Amino acid sequence: KKTNNKSQNPLFHTTISFIRENERKLVHSIKVGIALVLVSLLYLLDPLYEQVGENAMWAIMTVVVVFEFYAGATLGKGLNRGVGTVLGGGLGCLAASFAQRAGGIGNAIVIGIFVFIFGAAATYSRLVPMVKRRYEYGAIIFMLTFNLVVVSGLRAEKVIELARERLTTIVMGFSVCIFISLFIFPIWSSDELHDSLVSRFEHLASSIEGCVEEFFKICDEKENRRIPGFDKCKSVLNSRSKDESLVNFAKWEPWHGKFGFSHPWEKYLKIGELLRELAAMILSLKGCLVSPRQLQAPRESIKEACEATVSSLSWTLKEVGESIKRMRRCKAENSILPKLKSIRVELSLVMPPTRLEPLVDKREGL
């Protein structure tokens, strides 16, 4: 029995650490699995199947396509799907009944023209940046429903009946998604956005500190070494598209936790933009750090001033990050500006004025 225990232990540990690392992903996967089983009951249980019939398909389709990782994404996609279906179905019915007046071969021609015009218009709207960002999925569903309704209007007499039944099952699927996504271990994109913004302040503060530490380290082989913190700096630099999608999802999310209904999500984008500029500046210092031709002598004379500056800068960054984290007005607000100004004066005494100004100016802008 003992050998059995031993051979299982490493497997057990890797499993545990895998679960810890991917906790949220696993929770999401299980939630989707449960939602799928629930909508499959429409097929599996006879009394339910007698009610909805083949249309149960649309409930399954809705869950598969709409259930996304973040609660806001699920809600946004679901609402897009709902509005797209209603609009597409309604306009499809109108177009089908209009086409029926033409009768015979004219009917098919009129439907063909409708299909072309609405298809092309909806496709164009998908390419408009504003629509693409928030309503692309709605435009796709509009196109799909409109086409299906308008062409089957030719065949099925009871097109409105058909639309009503499909809509009912879509609403069922959507309700299951929303319930499970919002009420069972919800994964909020607003939390993710908020936390990632706060952690970026810390990353930048630590990479500024790392920079200066490296600069004053006495070391011969500077060419090949890696500077700690620069990877994080780069990830800050590349954060824009993730920020934008998180803000998009967060806007769909209802009131929860510390976030109210009109939380200023746009400001997250602005602060993110400033942090990216700052990250760009820190990254550009890399050249100074790896350059082998720098002299060691003059460095010592500015070491103290530099270290004082950097510790104030990183303190400021951490302080601002902390106040965003707690969503409170920055307590140190009144002490930050004078501190930065005195640093500037101090630096201009040790250095030619052009050298360190941009960094200080920038920080004041924050």
Add this chain to the structure above:
Amino acid sequence: KKTNNKSQNPLFHTTISFIRENERKLVHSIKVGIALVLVSLLYLLDPLYEQVGENAMWAIMTVVVVFEFYAGATLGKGLNRGVGTVLGGGLGCLAASFAQRAGGIGNAIVIGIFVFIFGAAATYSRLVPMVKRRYEYGAIIFMLTFNLVVVSGLRAEKVIELARERLTTIVMGFSVCIFISLFIFPIWSSDELHDSLVSRFEHLASSIEGCVEEFFKICDEKENRRIPGFDKCKSVLNSRSKDESLVNFAKWEPWHGKFGFSHPWEKYLKIGELLRELAAMILSLKGCLVSPRQLQAPRESIKEACEATVSSLSWTLKEVGESIKRMRRCKAENSILPKLKSIRVELSLVMPPTRLEPLVDKREGL
């Protein structure tokens, strides 16, 4: 009649300029419209409808969902959809026939378990970055098909027949998409990627030039002015996510024009990364430009050297960009490195060695 002409003219001109600006988008919209009309014929023409029946729906659905802006995106999504459908359908059939052995209520329970396991597994795979990048759509379609087949296996006896018919119509829809997307005014993401990379070299060259020009301009109100070229620099900085998606699409695209089968798309990402670093450095010069406390006097002494440097740097950038554009080995290769080295020596004569080194080092890395 003359007044009529006059009032129509501005409308006519805006229409023309709108069409010019959005040419590609309009072409794409019209292509989608045509594809939709073609697959709608399956419904509209009686002989065709007798062949495929209600399954024509799947052809329409395929066109709406698969037809994307870039040819590569359409091809990738279509292949994902095809493979996902075949895999999902096959496994669904197996699972359904396995579940049928259980019989009675056991059948429904076994199906429920299958739905949960495969649904959760496919959802998890969607969150793995490598799968997410290229095969997310395939995983969604796998989930969808598997579920539909496995639950309708309970109801429809002829589940294989059903799968075969649906697959046929999906293949029809896909063929229409591919034909129209690839052969009628194709919009290649590879062209877009190539051109955008080349144009970024030019943008950076012109913003370096703009920087130096601004720096030596004698001007009092420096605080509020906008520096030309910085917006382009920022767009270079934020180019990563667009690059990645274009590379993804380009990998799906078949041989065409100047791009062979194994075109080194990954190198575009690497060059893009270097250009982003360079853009970060140029952006960080902004602080120097807007700082009001700089002295005018010492500037004049370095003006000549700076301007010579910058013109060499931007010449180098343009030369490298041009050689990428023409896909030829850079002719000036042998003259670039000595030129940059001589610039470095020249600069170190006028300036303290720490000042401009990083910029020169960087350029050599390219």
